[in-house]
Amino acid sequence: MAPHVAEDSMTLFEQLVDIFESCTIEADLSGLHKRLCKVYESYNGQGFEEFFEHILKITLSNSKRNTDVRRIFSFMSEMLVNLDNKFKDAKAKELAGEESEDLMHPLLRSVFVLLEQWSRASSYTVRYRTCQFLHSILTYIQDHGIGELDMNTYETLLDVIEARRLDVSCNVRVQAVSLAKFFQDPHTINDPIIAGLCWQMQNDPNPLVRKTTVSIVAACEETIIPITKRFLYDKNANVRNAALLHICNRISPRSFTTWQRIMILKQCFSDPSPVVRRNAEQRLIPVWFRAYKDKLTRFFKDLQEGNESLDNIVFMPELLQVLAKCVKIAQIVDEIGLDVDSCLPKSTLSGEQAFLWRHFYQLAHKDNRLSKFIPSPDDLIDFILKYFSNSSIEDDQAYVFNELILFLLDIIETNGVEKCEKIFPALLGIIKNPFISYEVIPYIMPLYLNYAPKEREVIQSDMLEVIEDLLQMLQFTKEDQAKGIVLKCFAIASQVLIEESVITRKFQDIKDVLINHFLSSEDLEIKIQAITTLSLYCQMDLIEAKLSWPLFAEAVNIGSSPLRNSLLKGAFDILKCHGWQIFANLTSNGEDFFNEAIGNLLLHSEDKEKERCIMVQGILKLFLAHHTYSPIILSQLIVLLFHPDEYHSLRKDVEEFFLLYGETKEEAECLSKSFLAVINILYDANENSPFFKVNIKKVALRLVEYSKQFENSKDFKLENSFKDLLVLKLTKKFLKKPWRLPATDLYAVCNEFLPKGYDNLLQLKERINLIIESFQSAVFQKKTPWPKRTAKQFSSYLKKIQVALDTAPQLELDITPSPIEKRLFTDSYIDTDSQKSLAEVNTNSSSSSIQSEAFSLVETSPERISASSSQCESPLSDNGLTAVEASSVENEFAEENPAETYLPTKTLTEEVPQLNKNPAKDNNPLPSKTPAKGKTPMPTKTPSKGKTPAKGKTPLPTKIPTEEKEVALPSKTPAKGKTPLQTKIPTEEKEVALPSKTPAKGRTTLPTKTPAKDITLLSSKTPVKGKTPLPMKTPVNTSLLQSKTPAKGRTPLPKKSSSKVKETPLPSKTPKGKTPSKTKTYVDESD
Helix, strand or coil, rough: CHHHHHHHHHHHHHHHHHHHCCCCCCCHHHHHHHHHHHHHCHHHCCHHHHHHHHHHEEEEEEECCCHHHHHHHHHHHHHHHHHHHHHHHHHHHHHHHCCCCCCCHHHHHHHHHHHHHCCCCCCCCHHHHHHHHHHHHHHHHHCCCCCCHHHHHHHHHHHHHHHHCCCHHHHHHHHHHHHHHHCCCCCCCCHHHHHHHHHHHHCCCHHHHHHCCCCCCCHHHHHHHHHHHHHHHCCCCCHHHHHHHHHHHHHHHHCCCCCHHHHHHHHHHCCCCCHHHHHHHHHHHHHHHHHHHCCHHHHHHHHCCCCCCHHHCCCCCHHHHHCCCCCCCHHHHHHCEEECCCCCHHHHHCCHHHHHHHHHHHHHHHHHHHHHCCHHHHHHHHHHHHHHCCCCCCCCCHHHHHHHHHHHHHHHHHHHCCCCCCHHHHHHHHHHHCCHHHHHHHHHHHHHHHHHCCCCHHHHHHHHHHHHHHHHHHHHCHHHHHHHHHHHHHHHHHHEEEEECCCCCCCCHHHHHHHHCCCCCCHHHHHHHHHHHHHHHHHHHHHHHHHHHHHHHHHCCCCCCCCHHHHHHHHHHHHHHHHHHHCCCCCCCCCHHHHHHHHHHHHHHCHHHHHHHHHHHHHHHHCCCCCCCCHHHHHHHHHHHHHHCCCCCEEEEHHHHHCCCCCHHHHHHHHHHHHHHHHHHHHHCCHHHCCCCCCHHHHHHHHHHHHHHHHHHCCCCCCCCHHHHHHHHHHHHHHCCHHHHHHHHHHHCCCCCCCCCHHHHHHHHHHHHHHHHHHHHHHHHCCCCCHHHHHHHHHHHHHHHHHHHHHHHCCCCCCCCCCHHHCCCCCCCCCHHHHHHHHHHHHHHHHHHHCCCCCCCCEEEEHHHHHHHCCCCCCCCCCCCCCCCCHHHHHHHHCCCCCCCCCCCHHHHHHHHHHHHHCCCCCCCCCCCCCCCCCCCCCCCCCCCCCCCCCCCCEEEEECCCCCCCCCCCCCCCCCCCCCCCCCCCCCCCCCCCCCCCCCCCCCCCCCCCCCCCCCCCCCCCCCCCCCCCCCCCCCCCCCCCCCCCCCCCCCCHHHHHCCCCCCCCCCCCCCCCCCCCCCCCCCCCC
């Protein structure tokens, strides 16, 4: 036949290639396996191993489709396992029961060695396919193999798993975890493989790896808690669903505690994923119900904790609806033990039967088909009251009493109070009975207080008398019973304080009658109840709250205990109720003391779960009650979301708080500031802090997600978006501590957000420039290899900033002259038309002065520019080195640098006209022709276009128009022998600049030696060589006067300055032959 003829002419390598390529196409592989076995036998295995390894290397490294690769690996695995099985059978027959060291076929052993080497390859594709092939081989060995692996191969595979379990590629980690399932031993205590898988499912950042780990990990005692945590707290719905299926299929409900069962069922009904909720209703709950032999009472018993009613479980209505689909009506009637005729129970009820009966009674009123099971109200009330009177006091009947009391409440709400008046005397008798447990009081008191047909004053008076009577009985009872009576008194008093909005004057004596006697009790439980009751009493009375506050403030001095928790809870309840008023006095409203008290409680808090919950929930309630807007306090709670220990119970509280908080502008600003404070906390964390290793990039992106709730509000708009402030904060912190945040993470955050405000963009541009300079310096010094790529990334980001700067609108200021300007400068005041023409001339001269070599402006100090940049209209030039800070950053800098002088724009515009004031008596202005010997001509008024000043007239001094938003400070001539600093000229057209020798083409300049052709100007000559210009007055905090460079080789005299202003020599030009000192760039160091 043709195929066989072709095979005879093919070499061994060509035949193997043809077989393995055919396995990706053909559906039936049995013929290929026979052909491969025939080829192997024909060559007797010689040369087969070499060619097979070569083909395997090609398969691992080539870019084939994953589907084809899987088919090839499956075919190879079956071939290797078949050869190994034949080899072991032959060895077993040959040795006849004797042990042999050769447990594996040589080809399979060499494949394992080769795969172990290739698992360390640099290509993640090769590593991935290596683990994939190992998984395929081990799967086939597990299903069809004979014998076991030798110890060397076993240890080699364990090394591969341990190394690839921490691989950079998540796909490789998935395959490594899948390999680990073959080596876990659930019967071994503290199995290292299971321990590693538990760590993987909790700490791996990729949800696919966590999901795979949850799916394959063995069910044993060590894995119950990790699996449950993944279901309860994992953020990914697929991981939670995998954990739910694991619990459903492999873990019995009896393996969990009551609290764990309640938490699991609560998550089942509250999970945000519909897939998880559907699987919980259709799979988990029916499976658990069958585990209790389809008995509702048994199922409810494992959910009941203490003597609390099952109705206190929030998901109970949904659970009852699901269970109703799993049982029949006859089964419910049989479990309760109802009589068909009277519809009343035949025998004594348990707590679970009473609970089931009560809900069956409610269901019967909604479903007409069950109306025959509803007894008459009188018979039902008589049965319950008779049950109360006949119950044995010695038996623990508190749970049954609670359910029956709630049953009475349902009857009253269904039939009305008038038909149920005989209930209340019986309830009062239960309250007075000293031998009935105090655990029924939280259920019986609300029913009596809210429905008893009596006045409120009478009811409170009756309760106080009951408490007094019970206390008098203490002297006649035993010690073990006396404690129960005291606890019952506190339970009665607490329920009155909870249910009543106003307490009568008579009941106010409860503090002297009951509370004060037991505050110092040696019994811890009684003392805790006394503190709880005192807290409720303080919430009703502000004066009493002020007097009792020192007691609750002492909680910080008590070690971690239930007593400390009770004091903390009471303290927060009082603060929530009264707010600042507790600390208010004649001199203060108490806000500062209020925040100080909260800070003190936070400062002394201990790392205990119960105390953490009390602290966080209490403070969040204070924010919701609008008693505080402190972002520092709130940031200390928010940062707990990112704690490495994963405080899962707090995460839900804080995330629910974000949904409720931020509806007003004040709340949104508080959240924005607190988020920025969280970044500060993470940046400033030292090496011993648990927050030192927290990923700041992930925190920043998570905070952005939280901020969407209030930033997208339609009711208000924040002045500065949180995203803008976040980018500025991160860049600012990066300049201070670049080692705390990788540059790639900074770029990943910044690249997603671009500020919108002009000032913010300008400030961000300056910081990005500094960051790029630092990277370029690192590249030049060859410190590390990566800054070059990062510098390119930030350069592209800088281009985006520049584009945004070009399109962002600038802030415009009011240029109307103030009344004081007009009054002070009446003689030199310029009308509107003249002012416009003067502004035009100054604008033209400003642009031409950039090209001048004779004159230059002295650059304003960076601190002053940063202080007024938010009101300044002129942007910095590309070469400018001043950093423009936002208003919030300005305030921080001003607080940390009180010695710096900030000059607002408003002050500048008001004080600039002082330069144009008439000269002092001894300093009359000279004519504009030739200056007198040793004098310097004063600046002259520029005539309007096309006009020439009258002959013989002395021009008025030039007034700088108030339209100029940024004005430089006066310069001072350096002392002899000093080197002046180099300054730079801003390029904005609206800045005030001095006239230049060579004006720009088409520009109009101030008087110079060579005036423009189309403008007629007064001459303004330079003093004769060797002459000294007149000294000039420097006004306080005013703009820079035009000053000329002295002649070559001459040192100008220093100018006069006011005694109130300390001047810093800032020359306008660098002397020839001198090296100018470097101008420092301002970087805000404030937090």
